[in-house]
Amino acid sequence: MYVLHVVGARPNFMKLAPVMRALASHQEIKQILVHTGQHYDPNMSDVFFQQLDIPAPDVNLGVGSGSHAAQTAEIMTRLEPVIIEQKPDIVLIYGDVNSTVATAMVCAKLNVRIGHVEAGLRSFDRTMPEEINRLVTDQIADFLFTPSQDGDENLQREGIPAEKIFCVGNVMIDSLVRLLPAARKNKVAESYERYALVTLHRPANVDNSERLKRILKSMTEVNQDLAVVFPAHPRTRKRIADFGLSAGQLYVLDPLPYVDFLGLQCRATVVITDSGGIQEESTYLGVPCLTVRENTERPITVSVGTNVLVGHDPNKLRAELSRVLNGNAKKGSVPPLWDGHTGERIADILAKQMTV
Numbered sequence: 001m002y003v004l005h006v007v008g009a010r011p012n013f014m015k016l017a018p019v020m021r022a023l024a025s026h027q028e029i030k031q032i033l034v035h036t037g038q039h040y041d042p043n044m045s046d047v048f049f050q051q052l053d054i055p056a057p058d059v060n061l062g063v064g065s066g067s068h069a070a071q072t073a074e075i076m077t078r079l080e081p082v083i084i085e086q087k088p089d090i091v092l093i094y095g096d097v098n099s100t101v102a103t104a105m106v107c108a109k110l111n112v113r114i115g116h117v118e119a120g121l122r123s124f125d126r127t128m129p130e131e132i133n134r135l136v137t138d139q140i141a142d143f144l145f146t147p148s149q150d151g152d153e154n155l156q157r158e159g160i161p162a163e164k165i166f167c168v169g170n171v172m173i174d175s176l177v178r179l180l181p182a183a184r185k186n187k188v189a190e191s192y193e194r195y196a197l198v199t200l201h202r203p204a205n206v207d208n209s210e211r212l213k214r215i216l217k218s219m220t221e222v223n224q225d226l227a228v229v230f231p232a233h234p235r236t237r238k239r240i241a242d243f244g245l246s247a248g249q250l251y252v253l254d255p256l257p258y259v260d261f262l263g264l265q266c267r268a269t270v271v272i273t274d275s276g277g278i279q280e281e282s283t284y285l286g287v288p289c290l291t292v293r294e295n296t297e298r299p300i301t302v303s304v305g306t307n308v309l310v311g312h313d314p315n316k317l318r319a320e321l322s323r324v325l326n327g328n329a330k331k332g333s334v335p336p337l338w339d340g341h342t343g344e345r346i347a348d349i350l351a352k353q354m355t356v
Contacts, residue, residue, distance in 0.1 A: 001354050002030045004088035006079070008038030008063075008099025010048055011172075011277050014258065015094040015117055017052040018174035018343025026351050034082060036075045036099040037062040047257040052175060068098060068129055075102035083110055089354060090115055093137065096297075101133040108140040117171055117346065119144035120151025121276075121297040127204070131297070143353070145346055147171070147280075148300045148335050168345040169337025172277055173284050177340035179259055186263030188256070196226045196321075197268040198250075201233040205274050205292060209243040211312060215292060216240070218314045219272070220248045225325055226269055231256050270324045272317075279307045284338055288329040290320050306332035 003023060007016050016033075023029050035057035049056065061078040063071060075098065083091065083106055090113040093100045100116070107114045119138050123131050138144055138155060146152050147170040155165050189195075198219060206212050219228050231253040232240075240247060256264070262281070265271060271282045271289045279298050282289035283305025294311045301307035308330055310317045323329055337345075 001026075001028060001090070001350070002032075002086075002088045003350070004032050004034060004083070004086055004091045006034045006036065006091060006093050006099060006103040007057075008036040008075070009095075009097045012094040012097065012099070013048045013052055013054060014172045014175040014277070017054050018171050018178070019092065019117060019346050020054065022343035022347035023350070026347060029347075029351065032058045032086060032088070034059040034061065034079070036079065036102070037064055038071060038075065038097060038099045051179065051257055051259050063099075072098045072102045075099055076106050079103060080106050080110070083107060083112060088112060090143070090350065092117060093141075094118060096121070096130040096133045096137070098129075098133065101137050104137045104140050113143070114141040115143035115145065115346075115350065116141040117145045118147055120146040120153075120155045120165070122154045123295045123297040125295050128202075134297070143350070145171075145349075147342075148337075150300055166346075166349050167337065168349070169339060169342035170280055170284075170335070171342040171346065172280060173338045174340050174343045175258075176262065176281055176284060179262060180266065183259050183262035183266055186259055188260045189264050189267045192227050192229055192251070194226055194269050195229045195251075195264075196222055197264050197271045197273075198228055198230040199233070199271075199273045199275050199278060200230075200236050200292065202274040202293070205312075206233075206236045206239045209239075209245075212239060212243060213245055214312070214314060216245055216247060216250075218317055219250055221314075221318070222272070222321060223249055225321070227251060229253065229264060229268075231261060231264075270321065270329070279305070280338075282306055283332055284334055286332065288324045290317060290324075292317070300335050301332075304333055304335050306330055 037060055063074045091107045092115045093103045094117045104114055116137050144165050145168045152165050152167050222228055228250040230250045266285050268287055274292045276298050279301040283301045289307040290310045308320050310320055
């Protein structure tokens, strides 16, 4: 069997690594890795590949940034000849970025089977570009690997045949489990005592000047009780500058390698974020998470985990933060199958199903 993996952005790398590692134990399976270059910073990407023990990509399409339409179209144009030349038995795609949906459309039109890792997640908010990517990808994928039961239910409601759906658990937790010992030894967090770890990157939060101004004001207020450690996404940093805003006394850092960030996350008093993956990681780590969004495509982190949606209401953020500081933070548990063995389950399913 010949498996071709396609990744495009750093969140994909954490999902890719366990699957590649698990498939490598099946000697009959050949693998090739394609990086679209949707997000590519040599310093950050190379470090992620090293820390996650991912081989260098066999193909880098070098697409770079652009509007959603331009980027998706460019990925499709550059990827199609690769798929035609390589003739894989199945193409595995990850998450919900533009590379994911672009690859799905190319493969569907070439009649190449598609496996979607992290299928079935829904925010039910179609103003989010990622939601459109999820909906389209899942309609044309052949193998849908879901992280939790709610994903299965979403897919069944959308008419996906049950035989295409496989609840395997959260593959990103595999990477977390594997690298957590190194993260606990990481010294980045030693610079701070009690702190809130903040990440912001979603357009709804950072592209609106008034909303970003309110969020930064709220973070400045948080900083009176806790140090605020803020690894700033390049886009967020640019928006702060473009809008003439200030991050005040916050500890604004450049984006961090995965192990460094995980080291900060596992020791944080609270995490404040708009990232889906960080909601999941915080749930596994048992760290309180306040999500600056009105909805989440990962509701299990709210129903089972440590996540609380505070939306864009600074009063709700302050109230939930007070609960954390007073020792009354929401207690959560780890969802089923988030056990560090999801990659192995995916590999076993593919090895069995693709030979039927």
